[in-house]
Amino acid sequence: MMRNKLFDWEVLQSKSFDIPIISVGNLAVGGTGKTPHTEYLIKFLCNQYKVAVLSRGYKRHTKGYVLATPESTARSIGDEPYQMHQKFPSVTVAVDEKRCHGIEKLLALQKAFSRCYPIGRCFSAPIRQTGIEYSVNGLSPVIL
Numbered sequence: 001m002m003r004n005k006l007f008d009w010e011v012l013q014s015k016s017f018d019i020p021i022i023s024v025g026n027l028a029v030g031g032t033g034k035t036p037h038t039e040y041l042i043k044f045l046c047n048q049y050k051v052a053v054l055s056r057g058y059k060r061h062t063k064g065y066v067l068a069t070p071e072s073t074a075r076s077i078g079d080e081p082y083q084m085h086q087k088f089p090s091v092t093v094a095v096d097e098k099r100c101h102g103i104e105k106l107l108a109l110q111k112a113f114s115r116c117y118p119i120g121r122c123f124s125a126p127i128r129q130t131g132i133e134y135s136v137n138g139l140s141p142v143i144l
Contacts, residue, residue: 015100019107020049035080042088050092054102055081057095065105068093 006012022041026032038053045051057066057078068077068085077085077095085093092109096102 017103017107021103035083039084039087042084042091046088046091052092052094052106053081053084054099054106055093055095056097056099057081060095062095063097065094065096065102067105067109068095 003012007014024034024038024041026034042051042053055078058080060066060078060081061075062077066072066077068081072082072085074082077093081093081095084091092106094102094106096105
């Protein structure tokens with residue numbers, strides 16, 4: 001909650017990009033289905049759009065921005081980005097623990113993104129694990 005207040009008070013700044021971005025997140029850690037959901041979105045969108053996937057690269061043994069290449073391993077980019085890169089070799093996959101930095105690097109790499117409409121972050125896809133109550137003081141999160 002404090003982090004949200006820092007954005008409200010403009011101590012921390014949010015950043016928008018002039019491309020469509022789908023953010024796949026969760027309300028619990030591990031096992032909520034983010035990777036299968038992301039793979040579904042790749043399959044659904046990749047025939048009509050230039051798709052790129054940016055992950056933090058959980059448990060990787062590298063730091064900073066890393067673009068997946070044929071030489072990438074699960075150690076260098078993380079097991080889930082590696083899995084997506086293997087399943088969808090035509091999709092750009094990168095990792096960066098700093099999401100905005102990673103998006104900027106992808107934009108510099110992918111000039112094709114310039115054809116997208118300027119709508120910033122257009123959609124959030126939170127993944128909820130069933131059987132777990134998500135509330136604080138009786139208030140449930142609202143997804144906008």
